[in-house]
Amino acid sequence: MKVLVIGGDGYCGWATALYLSNRGYEVGILDNLIRRHWDDKLGVDTLTPIAPIQQRIRRWQELTGKSIDLFVGDITNYEFLSKTLHKFEPEAIVHFGEQRSAPYSMIDREHAVFTQVNNVVGTLNILYAMKEDFPDSHLVKLGTMGEYGTPNIDIEEGYITIEHNGRKDTLPYPKQPGSFYHLSKVHDSHNIHFACKIWGLRATDLNQGVVYGVLTEETGMDEMLINRLDYDGVFGTALNRFCIQAAIGHPLTVYGKGGQTRGFLDIRDTVRCMEIAIANPAEAGQFRVFNQFTELFSIGDLAMMVKKAGVAIGLDVEINHLQNPRVELEEHYFNAKNTKLLDLGLQPHYLSDSLLDSLLNFATKYKDRVDMNQILPTVSWRRG
Ligand SMILES: O=c1ccn([C@@H]2O[C@H](COP(=O)(O)OP(=O)(O)O[C@H]3O[C@H](CS(=O)(=O)O)[C@@H](O)[C@H](O)[C@H]3O)[C@@H](O)[C@H]2O)c(=O)[nH]1
Numbered sequence: 001m002k003v004l005v006i007g008g009d010g011y012c013g014w015a016t017a018l019y020l021s022n023r024g025y026e027v028g029i030l031d032n033l034i035r036r037h038w039d040d041k042l043g044v045d046t047l048t049p050i051a052p053i054q055q056r057i058r059r060w061q062e063l064t065g066k067s068i069d070l071f072v073g074d075i076t077n078y079e080f081l082s083k084t085l086h087k088f089e090p091e092a093i094v095h096f097g098e099q100r101s102a103p104y105s106m107i108d109r110e111h112a113v114f115t116q117v118n119n120v121v122g123t124l125n126i127l128y129a130m131k132e133d134f135p136d137s138h139l140v141k142l143g144t145m146g147e148y149g150t151p152n153i154d155i156e157e158g159y160i161t162i163e164h165n166g167r168k169d170t171l172p173y174p175k176q177p178g179s180f181y182h183l184s185k186v187h188d189s190h191n192i193h194f195a196c197k198i199w200g201l202r203a204t205d206l207n208q209g210v211v212y213g214v215l216t217e218e219t220g221m222d223e224m225l226i227n228r229l230d231y232d233g234v235f236g237t238a239l240n241r242f243c244i245q246a247a248i249g250h251p252l253t254v255y256g257k258g259g260q261t262r263g264f265l266d267i268r269d270t271v272r273c274m275e276i277a278i279a280n281p282a283e284a285g286q287f288r289v290f291n292q293f294t295e296l297f298s299i300g301d302l303a304m305m306v307k308k309a310g311v312a313i314g315l316d317v318e319i320n321h322l323q324n325p326r327v328e329l330e331e332h333y334f335n336a337k338n339t340k341l342l343d344l345g346l347q348p349h350y351l352s353d354s355l356l357d358s359l360l361n362f363a364t365k366y367k368d369r370v371d372m373n374q375i376l377p378t379v380s381w382r383r384g
Contacts, residue, residue, distance in 0.1 A: 002026045003278060004088055006075060006126070007096030008068075009053045010035050011228050012142065012211060012270050016094065018218035018225065019271035020278070021066045028069040028088045029053070030081075031097065035228075038104070044235070044374050046228035047244055047366045048214065059224040075122040082129050092278045093130070094140045097122060098184070102146070102326075103234045103379040105181035112180040119184035120191065127195040138281040139203040140274060141192060144185045145263045145293060145336065147207060149176030150329050155336035158205065158289020178328050179381070193287040202282040206273060209263025209293030212239035213355065214362060216268050227267075229362075232374035239264065239302050241375075243356065246310040246317045247363035248370050253377065256324030258300025259331035263293025263338065266349040276344045291338045294348035309356035327381040 003020055007013040008029030021027040033053065039045055051059070057068045069088060073080040075097055085093075098119040099105065105115035123141065130137060148155045151174065161170045172193065175186045192203045219227040230236045231244040233253075242252045265273075273292050282288040297305075303319045310317035324330065342348075349355070 001091050001278070002028070002089060003092045003094060004028045004030055004085070004090035005094045005096065006030045007098065009033055010096055011230070012267070013096040014056070015216045015219055015227055015267055016096070016271045016274045017068060018060060019216060020275060021060065021068055022064065022218050023275065025278075028071060028090065029057070030071040030073065030075065030084055032074040033072060039235075042232070042234055044232040044371065045369065047231050047363065047369055048226045048229045049369070050226060050228050051224050056225060059222055063221055075125055076118060078125045078128070081125050082132070085129050085134060090134070090137055092138045092140060092281070093126060094274055094278070095123065095126060096142050098142070099181065101235050102179035102181045103377065105179050105184070106379050106381055115181050116184045116187065120187045123188045124191055127191060127201065130201055131195065131199045135199065135201060136284070138278065139192065139201065140277045141188065141203060141205050143189055143205040143207040143289070144182055145207050145209045145291060146179070146182040147175050147177055147186050147189060148173060148336070149178055150261075150332045150334055151176060152333050155291070155334075157291045157337050157340050158207070178326070196285055196287040200285040202284050202286055204277045204282050204288045204290060206277060206290050206292045208270065209265055210237050210239065211265055211267050211270050212237070212351075213267040213359060214240075215358070216271055231370065233377040234379060238262070238299055239306070240359070242303055242306040243359040244363040244367075244370065245375060246306050246315050247360055248367050248372070249316060250372065250375050251318040251320040252303045252306060253375065254299055254303050254319060254321050255326060255377070256321065257330035258303065258321060259298050260328060261296055261298045261332065261334035263291065263295070263336055264297055264351065265292065265294045266351070266355065268349050269294055269346065272346060273341050276341055276346060280344055290340045291336055292341060293336070293338055295350060296334060296336065297351070305351070306356060306360075309353055310360055312353075313357060313360060315360070322377070325377040325380045
């Protein structure tokens, strides 16, 4: 099966492209390489030294004999997108090609506008290109658990059945996202849902939680295939950041009380979930939603786990509760369903001491590349 991975040079996209290629899918990568440019503009770098995409793909072919087609360009340019789809003729389109950092979207007006235009227009272009020429291909779109926010009731997978004034309906689950980035994903979901309804397209929205880890079978094969690992205050995410902070002797940065609870998953499960979604396509006209995470943790509990694992390997780990730069609940109910991917065969890699151990050792290996000035959060959600 031919799968186009949009955003295939990023953290989830690169790991997914190689995983699918290894399993016999014919893979193309479409990417405008802008993620590397954002790092340059912010003056940050991934913990791991990543090779240019062309070298990565060449090395993959040398090692495995499998080729990956590369299309460098921007999906907000409809002509480029449409030409690429005609050249590659994908049966599934996996879409990771968005600005995915909440803090980046909250830097200022310009970054908020960029995030929403980039994400919403890119996805809308894909929907139109599918409607015009590829109405049978399956869109597998990266959404986010953050679309739901933190409601005081259980979170269902995409839809909730409500009884109101004696009548009953199954409706999209209410959305209460916590950043202009997370809002862009909500806007995408609405657009995709509508396109499925009016044009009969098939789509799966994967509401993913926070991803951790760095090694997959494929990216671990060779130094040239290494994946990116962000630790900075803008693109770094909770658990990965904590492991790198522990490795360099920086106190762990828990924002506020640390009772914020989120869904988490290992990057090895991200790639498998993508394959499961592709191998079991949505029906024509169906807008399907899966919640893509394997475990729930509070940020405070994660910090404690990293501290314990760090101390066990001889690191001195402190936990700091910083004033929260975000506006979010720091203690709340959170219970989200995640049975659909499990029902389709996902066998989770749950967070374990050995994973924390290997992530801490990995971070220690590259710790000389860390810029200490990039650890603390610099973007505030508040006015002034
Ligand atoms: O050093 C840190 C970093 C984060 N947090 C807290 O940890 C939680 C998660 O923050 P995060 O930066 O790890 O993740 P988030 O901003 O939510 O975004 C990430 O995780 C999302 C899934 S979810 O969180 O919405 O389920 C994806 O959509 C995004 O693309 C990805 O960047 C927040 O409450 C945040 O305040 C800390 O306490 N300390």
